[in-house]
Amino acid sequence: GESVGLHLPTLSVQEGDNSIINCAYSNSASDYFIWYKQESGKGPQFIIDIRSNMDKRQGQRVTVLLNKTVKHLSLQIAATQPGDSAVYFCAENIGGSQGNLIFGKGTKLSVKP
Amino acid sequence: DAGVIQSPRHEVTEMGQEVTLRCKPISGHNSLFWYRQTMMRGLELLIYFNNNVPIDDSGMPEDRFSAKMPNASFSTLKIQPSEPRDSAVYFCASRRTGNTGELFFGEGSRLTVL
Numbered sequence: 001g002e003s004v005g006l007h008l009p010t011l012s013v014q015e016g017d018n019s020i021i022n023c024a025y026s027n028s029a030s031d032y033f034i035w036y037k038q039e040s041g042k043g044p045q046f047i048i049d050i051r052s053n054m055d056k057r058q059g060q061r062v063t064v065l066l067n068k069t070v071k072h073l074s075l076q077i078a079a080t081q082p083g084d085s086a087v088y089f090c091a092e093n094i095g096g097s098q099g100n101l102i103f104g105k106g107t108k109l110s111v112k113p
Numbered sequence: 114d115a116g117v118i119q120s121p122r123h124e125v126t127e128m129g130q131e132v133t134l135r136c137k138p139i140s141g142h143n144s145l146f147w148y149r150q151t152m153m154r155g156l157e158l159l160i161y162f163n164n165n166v167p168i169d170d171s172g173m174p175e176d177r178f179s180a181k182m183p184n185a186s187f188s189t190l191k192i193q194p195s196e197p198r199d200s201a202v203y204f205c206a207s208r209r210t211g212n213t214g215e216l217f218f219g220e221g222s223r224l225t226v227l
Contacts, residue, residue, distance in 0.1 A: 034215055043117075043204055043218030044156070089156065091216075100146065100169060101216055103156040 008087060010108045019077040021107045023090035028071060032093035034101065035064060035075045039086045044103075047075070047088075077109075085111045115139070117219035119205050125225045131193040134222045137186055138207030146216060147180055147190050148204040156204070162188065195226045 013019050025033065031052045036044035050057045050064045050073075057064050063076040073090050087108050091101040118137040126132055138145045146161040160170040165182045173180070177196070182188040192199055202223045206216040 041220075043206075043220050044216075045218070046215035049215060100158055100161050102158065103148075105155040 008106050008108045010110060012110045012112060013080050015080060015082060015111055015113050017080055019075075019080045019084070019109060019111075021075045021077075021088050021109065023073040023075075023104050023107075025071050025073060025090065025092045025104070026102070027092060027094050028068070030092035030094055033064070033066060033073055034091045034093075035062075035073075036089045036091060036103075037084075037086045038089065038106070044089060080109075080111050082111045082113055085109055117205055117207050117217055119203075119219035119222050121222055122220065123223045123225075125227065126195055127227050128196055129194045130226075131191065132195045132199075132224060132226075134190040134203050134205075134224070136188045136190070136205030136219060138188070138205070139217055140186070142207035142209050142217070143185060144208050145182060145188050146206040146208075147188070148206065150202045150204060150221070151200075159190070159203075192224075195224075197226045200224055200226050 011019060034049040035047040037047050038044045048059045048062050048064050050066050055066050061078045065074045075088060077084055087106045089103050089106045091103045093101055117139055120135045143164050147159040148156050149159055150156045157172055159172045160180045161168055162182045165185060178192055180190045202221040204218050204221045206218045208216050
């Protein structure tokens with residue numbers, strides 16, 4: 001899920017299918033991770049988070065998986081809907097409760113009706 | 114409760130002019146972040162404050178950029194003089210200090226420098 005140059009990775013799925021968006025993070029000391037969704041013309045919105053002492057967390061239609069061994073994060077969206085079309089960012093928290101969030105470059109999800 | 118409020122939403126200015134972007138964080142949130150978003154570089158952290166004190170400004174591109182937080186309910190990001198390469202969407206975000214919880218983002222200020 002990391003971008004190269006001007007082009008965001010794009011994932012195109014059929015409505016009703018499941019989507020998996022991947023992200024590689026950089027810092028093995030990161031203790032907290034968040035997935036954000038950004039629709040066109042809007043600010044990023046929180047989807048789901050996970051702490052580093054967990055490897056899986058489920059929300060409504062979304063699941064986040066964390067593999068600290070390979071520094072990999074994924075977001076699974078069940079039964080993808082047209083309203084899920086957006087750019088999805090993973091973010092890692094560096095520096096504990098006084099720290100800041102560092103964002104990945106994003107993946108564009110396109111849902112075909 | 115109102116979310117993070119940014120102004121202006123859109124600004125078009127000419128190279129060399131001063132630009133001031135404004136942010137009102139969510140009441141009770143005492144960490145504030147300024148991000149810049151471009152297609153080339155994605156979301157970049159410029160600076161963040163805890164309890165009105167700048168903690169890390171290493172992301173500020175150069176001396177033309179400055180940020181202040183005179184009180185808990187207001188912050189500004191200033192660019193003087195502005196250049197075309199500063200064109201981007203600038204986001205402000207806030208959260209409660211001591212909570213590694215989610216950042217709440219404003220709707221952004223889209224800056225175009227001609």
